Amino acid sequence: MTVFLRIVVRDVRLAFGQGGATVLAVVFFLLTVTLFPLGIGPETGVLRRIAPGVIWVAALLAAMLSLDRLFQADLEDGSLDQLALVPLPLELVAAAKCLAHWISTGLPMLAVSPLLGVLLGLNGEAYGGLLLAMAAGTPSLSLMGGIGAALTVSVRRGGVLLSLLVLPLCVPVLVFGTGAVDSAIAGLEGGAHLPALAAILAAALPLAPWAIAGALRLNLE
Amino acid sequence: MSLIGLNLTCARGDTIVFTGFDFDIARGGIVVARGANGSGKTSLLRLAAGYLAPSVGEIRRDGTSIADDPERHRTSLHYVGHLDAVKPALSVAENLAFWSDVLTANAGTSPRPSVGQALDRMGLAGLADMPARYLSAGQRRRLALARLVASSRPLWLLDEPTASLDAAGMETLIDLVAHHRSSGGMVLAAVHGPFAIDDAVTIRLGESRADGTS
Amino acid sequence: MANWHRLANPTLFLEWSRRVRPWTGVATAALLATGVYLSLFVAPRDYQQGDAVRIMFVHVPSAWMALFAYAVMAVASAAGLIWKSPLAHLTAKAAAPIGASFTLLALATGALWGQPMWGTWWVWDARLTSVLILFFLYLGYIALWQAIDDHARAAKSAAILALVGVVNIPIIKFSVDWWNTLHQPASVLRMDGPSIHSSLLTPLLVMGAAFAGYFVVVLSIRLEREVLARQVRTLRRVQSRG
Numbered sequence: 001m002t003v004f005l006r007i008v009v010r011d012v013r014l015a016f017g018q019g020g021a022t023v024l025a026v027v028f029f030l031l032t033v034t035l036f037p038l039g040i041g042p043e044t045g046v047l048r049r050i051a052p053g054v055i056w057v058a059a060l061l062a063a064m065l066s067l068d069r070l071f072q073a074d075l076e077d078g079s080l081d082q083l084a085l086v087p088l089p090l091e092l093v094a095a096a097k098c099l100a101h102w103i104s105t106g107l108p109m110l111a112v113s114p115l116l117g118v119l120l121g122l123n124g125e126a127y128g129g130l131l132l133a134m135a136a137g138t139p140s141l142s143l144m145g146g147i148g149a150a151l152t153v154s155v156r157r158g159g160v161l162l163s164l165l166v167l168p169l170c171v172p173v174l175v176f177g178t179g180a181v182d183s184a185i186a187g188l189e190g191g192a193h194l195p196a197l198a199a200i201l202a203a204a205l206p207l208a209p210w211a212i213a214g215a216l217r218l219n220l221e
Numbered sequence: 222m223s224l225i226g227l228n229l230t231c232a233r234g235d236t237i238v239f240t241g242f243d244f245d246i247a248r249g250g251i252v253v254a255r256g257a258n259g260s261g262k263t264s265l266l267r268l269a270a271g272y273l274a275p276s277v278g279e280i281r282r283d284g285t286s287i288a289d290d291p292e293r294h295r296t297s298l299h300y301v302g303h304l305d306a307v308k309p310a311l312s313v314a315e316n317l318a319f320w321s322d323v324l325t326a327n328a329g330t331s332p333r334p335s336v337g338q339a340l341d342r343m344g345l346a347g348l349a350d351m352p353a354r355y356l357s358a359g360q361r362r363r364l365a366l367a368r369l370v371a372s373s374r375p376l377w378l379l380d381e382p383t384a385s386l387d388a389a390g391m392e393t394l395i396d397l398v399a400h401h402r403s404s405g406g407m408v409l410a411a412v413h414g415p416f417a418i419d420d421a422v423t424i425r426l427g428e429s430r431a432d433g434t435s
Numbered sequence: 436m437a438n439w440h441r442l443a444n445p446t447l448f449l450e451w452s453r454r455v456r457p458w459t460g461v462a463t464a465a466l467l468a469t470g471v472y473l474s475l476f477v478a479p480r481d482y483q484q485g486d487a488v489r490i491m492f493v494h495v496p497s498a499w500m501a502l503f504a505y506a507v508m509a510v511a512s513a514a515g516l517i518w519k520s521p522l523a524h525l526t527a528k529a530a531a532p533i534g535a536s537f538t539l540l541a542l543a544t545g546a547l548w549g550q551p552m553w554g555t556w557w558v559w560d561a562r563l564t565s566v567l568i569l570f571f572l573y574l575g576y577i578a579l580w581q582a583i584d585d586h587a588r589a590a591k592s593a594a595i596l597a598l599v600g601v602v603n604i605p606i607i608k609f610s611v612d613w614w615n616t617l618h619q620p621a622s623v624l625r626m627d628g629p630s631i632h633s634s635l636l637t638p639l640l641v642m643g644a645a646f647a648g649y650f651v652v653v654l655s656i657r658l659e660r661e662v663l664a665r666q667v668r669t670l671r672r673v674q675s676r677g
Contacts, residue, residue: 002322003322003323006319006322006323007323010308010311010319013311014308014310014311018310019310020310076304077304077305077306077307077308078302078303078304078305078306078365079306079308081270081272081300081302081304081306082300082306082320082324082368083323084272084295085270085295085296085298085299085300085324086296086323086324087296088323089292147595147596147599151579151592151595152579152582154583154585154588155582155583158582161575161578161579161582164571164575164578165575165578165579165596167571168568168571168572168575168607169572169599169600169603169607171568171607171610171611172603172606172607172609172610175610175611175613175614176610176613179613179614179617182617196610196613200606203602203606207599207602211595211598211599214591214595215592215595218588218591218592219588220267220272221233221267221272221588234585234586234587234672235586235587235665235668235669235672
């Protein structure tokens with residue numbers, strides 16, 4: 001367990017540090033959302049209507065952007081060879097790296113999402129739903145994105161390919177994530193969206209590390 | 222304690238790198254693999270580390286195939302390859318402390334040298350707080366070798382460990398190997414240039430390669 | 436010697452596929468001819484949809500085959516990973532472009548049908564949307580094969596992706612259905628009614644069988660090409676080392 005935490009802490013430190021993924025992902029997230037009013041027009045009713053979807057799509061794209069180097073950096077500098085020798089199954093190493101990715105990108109995006117809600121004129125009732133949906137949905141993005149990152153780890157400029165592989169898989173998260181915010185706006189407490197997001201996370205939690213470890217082993221050969 | 226390779230065939234993609242290859246390292250022993258570029262020295266070390274599975278043959282650690290107990294094998298070996306596993310954004314000491322912590326299986330059971338001592342041993346003591354991005358290639362290599370000191374594991378797999386080392390660094394490495402062997406450790410090294418260890422068993426790769434077409 | 440035992444199995448396959456293919460080809464052609472005849476001349480016009488209903492005889496089997504090809508891909512991928520069989524990996528690789536083509540055909544015929552029925556080429560109908568996402572899954576699978584140089588690693592990576600995809604497809608389908616009922620009241624004409632009259636069902640099934648036959652024939656041609664390409668690669672490597 002200490003090894004697991006040590007890997008999480010190191011990756012989070014690297015991500016928050018200079019040249020890390022966190023700042024870029026958050027800025028990209030903010031910028032993408034800002035583009036929508038500029039493209040669509042400043043009419044509050046329209047913006048409020050599309051806000052949940054816009055925020056989720058931007059979160060999805062920002063996650064893809066930061067996933068690119070999740071395993072690639074470790075492959076290129078030899079760290080992956082060493083991580084395969086630690087007294088922890090590679091599946092758990094993969095899980096630790098995904099958790100670190102979520103802490104360093106999912107969590108900051110979750111933290112700034114209310115600000116984006118303000119920019120898009122979201123009603124007061126929607127914020128709780130937005131935060132809950134982001135909290136339940138973004139870990140799945142890190143896990144499923146991790147699969148794409150591991151599969152494309154040896155591909156130069158694999159970012160576009162990564163998005164092509166992962167974005168279709170993230171459709172359910174997008175649908176239920178947006179649905180959760182929409183139902184919060186409509187004043188419906190609960191609903192089936194949050195349980196659906198939780199179920200997706202529960203399925204991804206064991207399956208994604210298994211797929212990631214399998215893909216990474218291919219690159220140790 | 223022993224590491225034995227039996228009748229190893231290594232394939233990369235559709236290419237056979239070598240076939241029918243044997244090696245045998247006993248407690249306190251060292252085997253040095255030599256051969257031209259592309260003769261499969263790195264492949265041999267990656268087979269020995271268990272990163273790569275042999276197409277034919279097996280590798281036995283203390284009598285059991287490493288394929289049967291990969292967990293025990295991979296947590297009791299050091300692999301120092303061409304890549305130094307150094308993160309430029311972290312300091313020299315932080316880099317080593319991380320690997321020392323995660324590579325040491327049962328922290329606390331055996332006393333291990335502190336990170337400071339290991340850096341000192343490799344002549345990096347003065348650079349401990351410097352970001353690793355400012356290290357030269359030789360200094361990065363010393364930092365990679367410092368893992369061997371900071372975390373004690375019985376089998377060392379060294380792929381061109383002398384690359385970019387200066388004379389003093391080379392001497393330190395040879396000292397480290399001697400010390401490791403005197404406490405019963407095993408070493409398998411792939412070396413291209415000079416490597417002054419008198420009693421090393423040298424094996425050659427790429428000379429009697431089986432003809433794939435026959 | 437070391438190279439030859441790996442070719443033995445695919446060589447057997449080549450022999451077998453060359454022997455069986457003419458028969459499958461003839462059967463497929465016969466089924467297709469019958470199916471087209473039934474669809475165009477025997478099946479009645481729909482009182483509501485008119486002749487456009489006949490598009491269904493291409494659209495529905497295409498959608499079936501789109502899913503079927505993905506299933507073939509996933510099973511072959513699993514077999515490839517479990518038994519380390521190059522032939523299984525190549526089967527998955529060969530099935531992907533055929534599946535993608537059927538998916539595209541399903542989308543195109545869906546649009547052609549939608550134009551007279553809904554008055555627009557594209558409607559975010561749950562089925563069409565699911566099929567579109569399936570098309571992207573195929574594209575990703577094909578792109579991953581092409582992006583990785585090392586053939587063995589590409590095969591295993593793509594296999595993992597296919598398995599991840601097959602786990603996700605039901606979840607995606609479910610979420611898209613959910614999304615659709617949430618955003619669109621069920622005022623849209625469904626492509627297939629609750630019950631299908633047998634005069635429509637027969638041509639549909641015949642066309643389905645014809646498409647399946649076509650899949651088998653093309654798969655065996657593509658697979659044969661993949662096997663030969665693999666043998667050429669192996670021989671070149673052996674030759675280049677003298």
